[in-house]
Amino acid sequence: MIKKFILLASFSIFANADLNEKIQNILGYADYNTHKNLVNHQFANQNAYYSNGYVNYARLTQELENNGLLKLNFASTQNIDVTFNVQGNTKKSIKNLTDILKVLGHQYFITQDETVVDNTFKWTIKVKTAAAISPLRLSQELQSINCNIIDIKREGNYKWDYSIDMSNSTIYKAENLFDNKQLSLKKPTKPYMIMFGNSSSIFINSNAGNTWYPSVVFYDKDFNVLEIHEESSLHDSLKLSVPNNTKYIKIDDLYTLANLKRGINITKE
Numbered sequence: 499m500i501k502k503f504i505l506l507a508s509f510s511i512f513a514n515a516d517l518n519e520k521i522q523n524i525l526g527y528a529d530y531n532t533h534k535n536l537v538n539h540q541f542a543n544q545n546a547y548y549s550n551g552y553v554n555y556a557r558l559t560q561e562l563e564n565n566g567l568l569k570l571n572f573a574s575t576q577n578i579d580v581t582f583n584v585q586g587n588t589k590k591s592i593k594n595l596t597d598i599l600k601v602l603g604h605q606y607f608i609t610q611d612e613t614v615v616d617n618t619f620k621w622t623i624k625v626k627t628a629a630a631i632s633p634l635r636l637s638q639e640l641q642s643i644n645c646n647i648i649d650i651k652r653e654g655n656y657k658w659d660y661s662i663d664m665s666n667s668t669i670y671k672a673e674n675l676f677d678n679k680q681l682s683l684k685k686p687t688k689p690y691m692i693m694f695g696n697s698s699s700i701f702i703n704s705n706a707g708n709t710w711y712p713s714v715v716f717y718d719k720d721f722n723v724l725e726i727h728e729e730s731s732l733h734d735s736l737k738l739s740v741p742n743n744t745k746y747i748k749i750d751d752l753y754t755l756a757n758l759k760r761g762i763n764i765t766k767e
Contacts, residue, residue, distance in 0.1 A: 517544045520553050523651045524633065525567060533567055540565055555647040556637035563634055570630040577624050578656045579610065580631060584619040586645075586664030589721040591619055594670045598639045604631060630658060643668045668693060669721070669746055675700075675764060684761045689713075689750035694740065697766035702749065703735045705760040711752035712736050719745040728752060737767070 521537055522530040530537065540561065541547065547558045562568040584591045599607065604625050611622040625631070637647050640662065649661040669691055675681050676695040683690055694700075704710060709732040716724040724741040730752070740747075749764075751757045 517541065517547060517553065517558075520558070520650070521562070523649075524559065524562065526652050526654065529567070529569065536565065536567070552646065552648060555633060555650065556641060559632075559634035559637060568633075570632060572628055572630075572655070575626060575628050576656060577626055578630060578658065579622060579624055580607075580657075581620060581622040581659045583659070583661040584621065584664050585617070585662070586619070586667055587720045588614065588619045590667055590669065591662075591664050592621065593721065594643060594645070594664065594667060595621070597670045598636065599625075599631070601639065602631060602635055603627075630655070633660075636660070639670070640664075643670050672746060675747075675766060679766050681764045682761070683764070685759045686755050686761075689748050689755070690762070692747040692749065692764065694744055694747050694766075697740065699737060699739050699767045700747070701735070701737045701765045701767050703763045703765070704733070704758065705762065708758055708760045708762070709734050710757035713750040713752045714738060715748040715750075716741050716744045717746040717748070718743045721746065 518537070518541075521541065525533070525537075547554055547561070549557075559568060582591075582595060584595075599605070604627055606627070607623040607625040609621070610624050611620065613620045633647070633650055640647060643664075644666045645662060645664045647660060647662050649659075651659040653659070672691045672693040673681055673683060674693050676693045681692070702712070702714075711731070712727065712729040712733055714727045714736075716726075718724055724744060727738055729736070749762070
């Protein structure tokens with residue numbers, strides 16, 4: 499019994515030390531030391547910030563924000579370097595991260611480097627912004643597609659490094675036609691992305707007032723293109739056979755999304 503208690507206590511000390519290191523990596527050395535007493539008090543129950551043996555960065559960064567410890571704003575627009583070290587499919591990872599960055603308000607960035615080393619995809623971008631990427635919001639959006647941040651390292655105010663497990667990712671904000679038989683979709687701001695399964699054909703019906711030039715792309719689970727279907731004539735409806743192994747379908751117009759401004763209905767057949 500005593501031995502078991504010692505082991506548990508040792509694990510707790512190790513976990514606490516590890517979490518303090520993670521917090522320092524997010525806040526930076528100077529801010530961490532300035533607020534060390536507050537950090538120790540606020541994160542006394544360290545185990546509450548772990549899930550399945552890993553730091554729950556959404557919960558951790560939420561608590562840091564709640565206590566005014568996470569400072570992300572700059573006095574003026576700056577260029578910052580952000581590196582994503584990703585475990586998972588490269589094509590899906592780039593699409594998901596790009597879409598998430600846009601939702602978070604970071605639309606202006608330039609790729610500095612793309613490499614794959616030991617099955618880890620490393621993507622470095624330079625972002626022009628008035629505030630660093632919010633690790634809280636990034637964590638939350640990643641969790642919505644079955645991804646988790648494994649580590650965050652901050653080097654000063656202008657350089658961040660994220661390690662992310664995206665090995666079980668789905669496509670960000672894809673509409674669910676996997677579990678449903680039918681979808682009714684409103685006016686798009688970008689091409690419709692559909693998560694698909696359990697059928698061999700689909701029927702796409704434009705709402706009254708729409709006619710469009712169909713552009714439909716079928717992808718497998720790794721976001722490889724299986725087939726592209728395009729029509730140079732206007733349609734108000736379309737029935738298509740779905741290739742085997744299709745996991746995602748992109749529905750677009752050849753020329754302008756304005757042709758789909760009244761929305762569409764999609765049915766599995």
